[in-house]
Amino acid sequence: MKSTRLLFRIHYLSSPTTKYFYQLNSIQSRCLLHTSLSLMSKDMTKMNLIEEHPHVKTMSKAIIQHKQSDDYMMNHEIYSEKELNDIKITHKKFESWHDRVAYGAVRTLQIQHSHKTMTEQQWLRRFIFLESIAGVPGMVGGMSRHMKSLRTMRRDYGWIHMLLSEAENERMHLLTFLELRQPGWFFRGMVLFGQGVFFNAFFLTYLLSPRICHRFVGFLEEEAVITYTRCIEDLDAGKLPAWLTLPAPKIAKNYWKLSENAMMRDILLAVRADEATHREVNHKLADVGPDAPNPFLIQAKQAGDPSALQEH
Structure with a gap:
C-alpha cells in the first residue's frame, strides 16, 4: 500500500x-x-x-x-628529428646500495637481449609483453603518492601528474603495437599473470623505498632503449623487410604528431625516445629522493616555460 x-x-x-x-x-x-x-x-x-x-x-x-581526438591525453613529449636520432645507450654507475639492489632486481627478471635475428612477429611479441608491464610503475607511483598526499594532507609538489603521464605513455606504446598484432589467449594469460605479480611486488616495494623503485625503472628503461635500438638496427640492415614499407598506424600518427607518410621506423624512433626520457626522469627522481619537489617542474619554472605544470 x-x-x-x-x-x-x-x-x-x-x-x-x-x-x-x-x-x-x-x-x-x-x-x-x-x-x-x-x-x-x-x-x-x-x-x-x-x-x-x-x-x-x-x-x-x-x-x-574545437575538441581534437587527443585532447583527453596527458602531456607528453613531441620530439624533433635531431632528438630522435641522438638517443644513446647509457648506463648509470652505482652510487649507493639502492642502486645495486635495483639493478639486481632488473637482472633477476632476466631481461636479456638475444643476438640472434628475430622476425617482425617475434619483435612485436616482445614489445607487447614489455609495454604491458612497463605501464605499471608510473601508475603505482602516482597512485601511492596520491594516497600519501591524502593521508598526510600535504602537497605532492609535482610528482603525481608526471608519473601518471609516464604510465599513459607506456600504455600508448602498447596500444600502438596492438594495431599490428593481436595476441592469443595464452599470451594474454601470461600478461595477466605477470602484471598481477609485478604490480603487487612493485607496490609493496614502493611503500618501503620509492628510491629503489625509481632506480629500478631507470635501469629497466636502459634495457628498453637497448631493445629498440637493436630493433632499429635490424630494420636498417634489411632483416625486417615487412616493416620497411609498413605505414604507421593512425593512433601513432595522432599521438606523436607524425607526418601522414610516417612508417614503422618512425614509431620505433619515437618509442625509443620515450623510453630514454623515462630513463633520465626516473634516475633523477631516485637521485633527489621522494621528499624533494619535482626537479623537472622546478627547471621548467626557472626557464620561464609557460607550459610548466602548476601542481599543488
Missing part, C-alpha cells in the same frame, strides 16, 4: 518539481557528453547530439568542433 502511494505521489509531482528533475538529468547528460566528446568521432558526435541529446542542440558549434 505504501509503495502504491509513493508511485502515485511521484507520478503527480508538481510542475516545478518535475522541471527540476528534468534539468538535473539534462545537466548530468551534458557533463557526460562533455567529458566523452573528444573520444567520439565527428560523425558519432553529431548523431548523438541530434538523436540522444536534443537539449544540447543550442550549444555553439565551436564548442563541439
